[in-house]
Amino acid sequence: MLKLAVELAGLRLPFREAVNVAAELGFDGVEIDARGEFTPQAMSQTALRQVRKMLADRDLGVAAVAFRTRRGYATPEDLDSAVMLGLNYP
DSSP: OOOOEEEGGGGTSOHHHHHHHHHHTTOSEEEEEOSGGGSTTTOOHHHHHHHHHHHHHTTOEEEEEEOOOSSOSSOGGGSOTTTSTTOOOO
């Protein structure tokens, strides 16, 4: 059976509202943008548990976690070091 997911950022809603809309529209999963409020530094274990419960309560899974950069990942010298989780890359 084909399962469908939606990119939550594309809904242009706050996370909780976007999750509700995804469930109401009948999607099976969501793509979460790992920038902004979902950076690894911002996600405590409690926050992660809350997100998991919110998705489970709506029968949604995580289809993908995206971390968009201005350019692709194929050429390391093109990566924007300011975007890469605050780490300095040569």
